[in-house]
Amino acid sequence: xxxxxxxxxxxxxxxxxxxxxxxxxxxxxxxxxxxxxxxxxxxxxxxxxxxxxxxxxxxxxxxxxxxxxxxxxxxxxxxxxxxxxxxxxxxxxxxxxxxxxxxxxxxxxxxxxxxxxxxxxxxxxxxxxxxxxxxxxxxxxxxxxxxxxxxxxxxxxxxxxxxxxxxxxxxxxxxxxxxxxxxxxxxxxxxxxxxxxxxxxxxxxxxxxxxxxxxxxxxxxxxxxxxxxxxxxxxxxxxxxxxxxxxxxxxxxxxxxxxxxxxxxxxxxxxxxxxxxxxxxxxxxxxxxxxxxxxxxxxxxxxxxxxxxxxxxxxxxxxxxxxxxxxxxxxxxxxx
Numbered sequence: 107x108x109x110x111x112x113x114x115x116x117x118x119x120x121x122x123x124x125x126x127x128x129x130x131x132x133x134x135x136x137x138x139x140x141x142x143x144x145x146x147x148x149x150x151x152x153x154x155x156x157x158x159x160x161x162x163x164x165x166x167x168x169x170x171x172x173x174x175x176x177x178x179x180x181x182x183x184x185x186x187x188x189x190x191x192x193x194x195x196x197x198x199x200x201x202x203x204x205x206x207x208x209x210x211x212x213x214x215x216x217x218x219x220x221x222x223x224x225x226x227x228x229x230x231x232x233x234x235x236x237x238x239x240x241x242x243x244x245x246x247x248x249x250x251x252x253x254x255x256x257x258x259x260x261x262x263x264x265x266x267x268x269x270x271x272x273x274x275x276x277x278x279x280x281x282x283x284x285x286x287x288x289x290x291x292x293x294x295x296x297x298x299x300x301x302x303x304x305x306x307x308x309x310x311x312x313x314x315x316x317x318x319x320x321x322x323x324x325x326x327x328x329x330x331x332x333x334x335x336x337x338x339x340x341x342x343x344x345x346x347x348x349x350x351x352x353x354x355x356x357x358x359x360x361x362x363x364x365x366x367x368x369x370x371x372x373x374x375x376x377x378x379x380x381x382x383x384x385x386x387x388x389x390x391x392x393x394x395x396x397x398x399x400x401x402x403x404x405x406x407x408x409x410x411x412x413x414x415x416x417x418x419x420x421x422x423x424x425x426x427x428x429x430x431x432x433x434x435x436x437x438x439x440x441x442x
Contacts, residue, residue: 125146125184125186126182127182127185129178129180129183131179133177134178135176137173138158138170138173138174138176138177138183139154139155142154142157142185144327146187150327151327154173158170162188164184165181165182166182195234195235195238195252198231198235198238198239201236202240203215204240206426209243209271209272210270210275210417210419211268211269211270211275211418212237212268212271214233215264215265216264216265216410218262218264219261219262220232220233220261221261223255223258233267234252237269238253241253243271254273254275254279256270256283260406262406263409264408264409265409265411265413266411266426268415270418277418278418282297282415285297286299286365287364287365287366288364289341289364293414294423297365298361299361299362299365299412299413300360300361300362300412302357302411303381304357304358304399304407304438304441305355305358305380305381305382305407306354306355306380306396307354307355308358309356310379313343313344313345313346314344315341315343315344316332316340316343316344316377317341318340318373318376319334319336319337319339319340320332320337320339320364320366320372322337329368332372333376341363342364342370342373343361343363344358344359344360345359345361348438355399355441357438360374368387370408371386371406374387375389381408382399382400383399383401383403383407388406396441398440402440403437409428409431409434411427411428411429411430412426412427413425413426414426
């Protein structure tokens with residue numbers, strides 16, 4: 107399959123970002139939605155379905171009628187990706203647990219259930235909306251009066267996050283988090299993060315390290331996998347803090363050496379000790395006790411408990427800790 111990219115290249119413009127695909131023998135017979143999702147990085151099957159529904163996909167100049175239409179050798183497929191929908195982000199009085207704040211940045215203890223950033227169809231009720239209301243001294247990021255999000259937590263992961271208020275803080279911490287994703291830095295330099303999770307069963311040893319390749323799942327492109335033949339490196343360290351449920355579960359500290367999307371959840375699940383309550387990567391609980399605890403929790407049992415970094419202006423080392431939220435503490439009591 108060959109591809110070319112033109113149009114707006116993903117930037118907001120009058121033209122769509124265009125992709126041209128030509129089917130070869132290896133792709134012949136595949137579903138068109140699966141073929142497109144595999145060929146264009148960042149597109150999920152659901153996004154491809156919307157593009158098909160909206161007429162942004164043509165096969166030999168004609169819009170296919172079904173997402174499961176089969177492609178043939180030498181089919182010419184064009185995919186036009188519209189520019190992102192403009193978002194009107196408004197300030198909202200949403201309670202925040204502020205751990206630290208100065209003129210350059212703010213550290214919060216994010217509750218589970220709070221989305222970090224607005225997106226089409228979800229423009230309100232996010233952390234950014236809350237920060238716009240709370241932070242009255244924003245100097246602007248990129249010329250826009252908004253907080254700078256330099257890293258994220260999944261909606262249903264709780265714990266420590268830092269956001270920036272100024273361009274200089276945003277540039278510095280963005281670079282630091284990018285370096286962390288590549289595995290650069292140590293526990294005393296750069297970004298340091300540790301998480302607490304409840305897994306069932308426990309890890310295979312009191313402590314250990316996972317070093318794997320990491321990338322999109324070869325079948326489900328919306329998920330990630332550490333069992334891939336090529337990808338980026340991912341390193342996760344674990345240490346059991348407490349055994350639970352008569353040995354059927356454990357409270358585990360995870361420390362990230364790299365920063366890949368869903369890294370802890372994927373590494374734990376792929377190696378046999380998935381987080382309880384994880385709706386994507388979790389496995390069926392082996393006993394009724396942990397299964398009931400997962401249902402009661404209603405989310406993945408993951409909390410960003412520690413965060414350390416160098417202040418982007420003063421250079422001082424800042425270290426923060428956040429206790430387990432009540433819902434995870436209740437699971438500990440239930441399984442203890």
